[in-house]
Amino acid sequence: MLARVMNYCSSTSCFNHYLFQCQQRRVLQHPLLLSDLLQRLERIQHPQSRIHPCVEIGSEVTIRHILTHGCVGDVFTFQLVEPSRANPYQGLVSYLSPVGLALLALPLGAEFSVVSGASESRWRLMALNRKGASNE
Template identity: 30%
Template sequence: MSPSLPASGFRERLVRQIVALSEERSQFLDTYFPMPGRERKALDQLLSDYIGAVEKLLQLPDESIPPVVLIGSDVRIAYLNEDSLPASAEWVTIIHPDQAEADENRISFLSPVGKQLLLKSEGEVLTIRTPSGELKVRVESVRHHQDLSSAIESGQAES
């Protein structure tokens, strides 16, 4: 089993997460983007892509599941500098929008950073576009120790 995956119940938690996303999809879309438009369509596509990717991961044997960023994951990202200074890094947790807490590095999977990190793999380098500019980052490490299903279910219960 991949060292980033918890030994007990990981698959069950992922299944509960995608079931919750699927069953609550309309309510979720209505809550965060009640009006038809580009943003709602983009969120609907993000949910489809995420559910499809997780379903594919669930088809793999445990030892073959790559460490990818999922809702509920802790992610260590390194900020890559253009100059010769060493890159700085921090841990963030990708969670449901209702659980976001910037001061605790708990970011929504709907935030600009969260959306762009979702489904990325360890070692992947990407340029994240934010309202304040672009950040070049590398996904250093991904941990899935948190109850992944509660990252969706508790947020939905609060909506």
């Protein structure tokens, strides 16, 4: 609790963890991250994404942390939004956050990894609601 009050959290069990925080400057200054972002944005613009729904800006998602040996961890539900609207405590996570970047253009049920320094966390996309998505 003290970590949340002090605006720091080292556990992935809270929205204050850096995985949910916007990393706009880092993404825009890193050529490989920027290239990956542009490819994902292009992928969600294809007509095929209508047939096979995937996460896009505006989607509401539910993700579950997968712990070692297949155990499951915390569950988070939030909407993927533009960086200017991001507020993880209100359930609005930037698509330029580490989790947002990893989610963009993924289909329902997909497992994904988020690398943080020397560690890696595994997640599963449990639910996807695209009603607030940008191109609908």
